[in-house]
Amino acid sequence: MSEMYAIRRTRLREQFNAAGNAAALVSRPANVRYLAGPAPQGAVLLLGKTEDVLVSADPPEDRPADGRPDDALRLYTLPGPGDPAVAAADLAAAQNSDSLAVEEHHLTVARHRALRSVAPALRVGDLGGAVDQLRIVKDEEEISCLRIGAEIADQALGELLESILVGRTERHLALELERRLIDHGADAPAFPTSVATGPNAGRRGHRPTDRRVEEGDFLSVCLGATYRGYRCEIGRTFVIGTSPANWQIDLYDLVFAAQRAGREALAPGAACRDVDRAARQVLDSSGHTQGLSPLTGHGVGLEIDEDPQLAPAAMGKLDACVPVTVEPGVHLPGRGGVRIDDTLVVRPEADGGPELLTITTKELLAL
Amino acid sequence: MSEMYAIRRTRLREQFNAAGNAAALVSRPANVRYLAGPAPQGAVLLLGKTEDVLVSADPPEDRPADGRPDDALRLYTLPGPGDPAVAAADLAAAQNSDSLAVEEHHLTVARHRALRSVAPALRVGDLGGAVDQLRIVKDEEEISCLRIGAEIADQALGELLESILVGRTERHLALELERRLIDHGADAPAFPTSVATGPNAGRRGHRPTDRRVEEGDFLSVCLGATYRGYRCEIGRTFVIGTSPANWQIDLYDLVFAAQRAGREALAPGAACRDVDRAARQVLDSSGHTQGLSPLTGHGVGLEIDEDPQLAPAAMGKLDACVPVTVEPGVHLPGRGGVRIDDTLVVRPEADGGPELLTITTKELLAL
Numbered sequence: 001m002s003e004m005y006a007i008r009r010t011r012l013r014e015q016f017n018a019a020g021n022a023a024a025l026v027s028r029p030a031n032v033r034y035l036a037g038p039a040p041q042g043a044v045l046l047l048g049k050t051e052d053v054l055v056s057a058d059p060p061e062d063r064p065a066d067g068r069p070d071d072a073l074r075l076y077t078l079p080g081p082g083d084p085a086v087a088a089a090d091l092a093a094a095q096n097s098d099s100l101a102v103e104e105h106h107l108t109v110a111r112h113r114a115l116r117s118v119a120p121a122l123r124v125g126d127l128g129g130a131v132d133q134l135r136i137v138k139d140e141e142e143i144s145c146l147r148i149g150a151e152i153a154d155q156a157l158g159e160l161l162e163s164i165l166v167g168r169t170e171r172h173l174a175l176e177l178e179r180r181l182i183d184h185g186a187d188a189p190a191f192p193t194s195v196a197t198g199p200n201a202g203r204r205g206h207r208p209t210d211r212r213v214e215e216g217d218f219l220s221v222c223l224g225a226t227y228r229g230y231r232c233e234i235g236r237t238f239v240i241g242t243s244p245a246n247w248q249i250d251l252y253d254l255v256f257a258a259q260r261a262g263r264e265a266l267a268p269g270a271a272c273r274d275v276d277r278a279a280r281q282v283l284d285s286s287g288h289t290q291g292l293s294p295l296t297g298h299g300v301g302l303e304i305d306e307d308p309q310l311a312p313a314a315m316g317k318l319d320a321c322v323p324v325t326v327e328p329g330v331h332l333p334g335r336g337g338v339r340i341d342d343t344l345v346v347r348p349e350a351d352g353g354p355e356l357l358t359i360t361t362k363e364l365l366a367l
Numbered sequence: 368m369s370e371m372y373a374i375r376r377t378r379l380r381e382q383f384n385a386a387g388n389a390a391a392l393v394s395r396p397a398n399v400r401y402l403a404g405p406a407p408q409g410a411v412l413l414l415g416k417t418e419d420v421l422v423s424a425d426p427p428e429d430r431p432a433d434g435r436p437d438d439a440l441r442l443y444t445l446p447g448p449g450d451p452a453v454a455a456a457d458l459a460a461a462q463n464s465d466s467l468a469v470e471e472h473h474l475t476v477a478r479h480r481a482l483r484s485v486a487p488a489l490r491v492g493d494l495g496g497a498v499d500q501l502r503i504v505k506d507e508e509e510i511s512c513l514r515i516g517a518e519i520a521d522q523a524l525g526e527l528l529e530s531i532l533v534g535r536t537e538r539h540l541a542l543e544l545e546r547r548l549i550d551h552g553a554d555a556p557a558f559p560t561s562v563a564t565g566p567n568a569g570r571r572g573h574r575p576t577d578r579r580v581e582e583g584d585f586l587s588v589c590l591g592a593t594y595r596g597y598r599c600e601i602g603r604t605f606v607i608g609t610s611p612a613n614w615q616i617d618l619y620d621l622v623f624a625a626q627r628a629g630r631e632a633l634a635p636g637a638a639c640r641d642v643d644r645a646a647r648q649v650l651d652s653s654g655h656t657q658g659l660s661p662l663t664g665h666g667v668g669l670e671i672d673e674d675p676q677l678a679p680a681a682m683g684k685l686d687a688c689v690p691v692t693v694e695p696g697v698h699l700p701g702r703g704g705v706r707i708d709d710t711l712v713v714r715p716e717a718d719g720g721p722e723l724l725t726i727t728t729k730e731l732l733a734l
Contacts, residue, residue, distance in 0.1 A: 041572075057661075066574075081661050081680065104476035109469075109493075112476045126476075175546050182538050205408075207433075294424075294448050313448065 031131035093119035101127035149227035150357035156180035170208035190224030190231035202337020234358035235341025258282035398498035460486035468494035516594035517724035523547035537575035557591030557598035569704020601725035602708025625649035
């Protein structure tokens, strides 16, 4: 593992050195984790001129739930209250760096000012999204964590479907799913579990309420597991009762077709906006142009919502080994709707095309 | 309710107008909520020269879990992808503001730059922690929400104590506590529930692991409920088995004495550092100087960790109607430790002194 972190740091260092920066300060938590391993909350990583240092306000726990930082790094714990980013800038100056690239998309204006004032001789530049970009293409170890996370989410969802649902609230179903995620080995839910019933069904990111499941409802759920830091996502929509209404079948078939079109468009070299369009045009062409989500999918990894974005104005192309969600949905105000969400890994045709990680059936189940 | 939000906005407007700013942009989520009510995720509030506008990327849900924004505000939903803060700066310029105060302790450097570039004629200043400061002293409605949240946390904890604990993991106990919080009416846990057993017991913010409760363990738990947005906190330490060891009794008595000293020091006009010292010197004087938490307590409200801080270097004095935690602890590496944590409201002597919100017993219970 240690070697992997060192290789990542070397790749980053080549980039910021080429841009004329002697040192870099990584503060965004997922980026710190990517380069340093599991670190205390709020820790920052200095890629220094003479030494790399993980700076934190708290010491790492003896046996933390999710592992320890890379042994190859020096750990520096602040002696008292303070901002690790400011302390790291101070260290950079002490290493005789003349320049330091920081993550301007993460540091606040106030922290940035404090950091500059502690090391006024340091030229402070922007590292931009360099680490975020490195994180997009995953190695097989990362994909393996996502795959296990997806299995856990599939298991949790499968068990829920075997239980009685009518009369239970969205909140309770969400909590039960989260308990089952932990039961099956998740570190934690990947994001707040969404359970939406009746008129709420099909809303992206719906926060569970006290509404109870009723006969005839659409029920849509979206959940994911965090496994060794990696987060996946699955979303499914079901019908409660013995036989779905015709409008429910029609809407389901439509969203299913859109989701399949999106999945089938995933390939190395495909433009992100074309994947979005493949799914979106199925919905558009049947008149569902209002209230569509601004995106059809997004990358997953150490964060649940990372690059690339699958959206109409997205730039860039997909690469092999990029895990993304494909999650179109339609919500009809007052009636509810359908959302179907998978996590897949982009793979070349020669390797069998996109690898589906979340394998729960996408047939319309009546529960 | 609407009136309350309008009054808060008026107080803030007086401040930033006096500082020479025509308009202000509030972006920190708890501050937006304080001034505008429950708002879509990522929403920002423009206190404009001619009109106040709540700007968000997503429209508010029809029946959101936690209520709707203040009716008196104009809602503006972005037509496509974008940063609400940038759109709000654009609106401020359209209202012919020449100046805009922003929350530099919340906006990132990158967002701040984007916001300035969309409205180059606008003089962009710093609102600082003005809203955070307004939030410190609570009104009785806010305290009532905290009181209900504390009751919920007491109930959840009380039920756990009646169940079998030996053999269960920290993770499962934490999940069960969170389920019980929801059962009793919490919107959500106020923060990730901490359950720490054996050598982990007594660590502040310990993240639950797969360690199972054993006979003879210290067990420390820290949990809280969010109720209508307001977050409280309770922490207790127990012994598992019939009779605590002598070292456990001694350590418990010590932390209890420190916590009581902290509680008794709470009064309007008391210096925050003196409250910290009251608790800390009990631990210091018995030789527990290493590994103490950098703070003895902190404010609670719309965030679980807000001003004031009760810490050795804290500035400022307490006011009446400020809710704070008092939560000293001692952790002995390899052996475990004790933490006792209450939420209280500072009240004058004439009103009976500090009001204890978390009323679960602080006797050393053997479970």
